Amino acid sequence: MADPIKELTVQSLGRQGPQPVPGFEFSPIDLNKGVGGDFIYIGWQRGPVNDNPVTQIDFEAFREIQNDNPRGDWEWNPIDLNAGAGGRFIYLFWKKGGATPVYNISFFVSPANTPPPIAGYTAINVDLNAGAGGPYVWGYYTTNPDNT
Secondary structure (H helix, E strand, O other): OOOEEEEEEEEOOOOOOOOOOOOEEOOOOOOOOOOOOOOOEEEEOOOOOOOOOOOEEEEEEOOOOOOOOOOOEEEEEOOOOOOOOOEEEEEEEEEEOOOOOOOOEEEEEEEEOOOOOOOEEEEOOOOOOOOOOOEEEEEEEOHHHHHH
């Protein structure tokens, strides 16, 4: 069984990746899939359950760029998940502590305008290609350690 996620990061690249970062795992799914722009990847670092793990993950789409954390009670990454593709400005947010740890993150590229259910995972109901056209890209996370 893998440790829960303790940190999150975003890569915005000019070429296909993701690029290795010591201690981090990355999803192979480009979050700008099908819409051009930068190649965007989300990565995570794992740590022991007593090391203040991530307990919630969310995405939010804005009409304007956000230079400061718009959700002060959440941690965030200031890289726009739609970088170079147009559309909404989308950011990754997460919380730590106070609930069941997150053990894995997954992404699904789909023609469906709602995230299809994936057993054992919680869908995050924000299209990561919002406003950029192309396929829908849905994020999911699980608090089940068996889904790592």
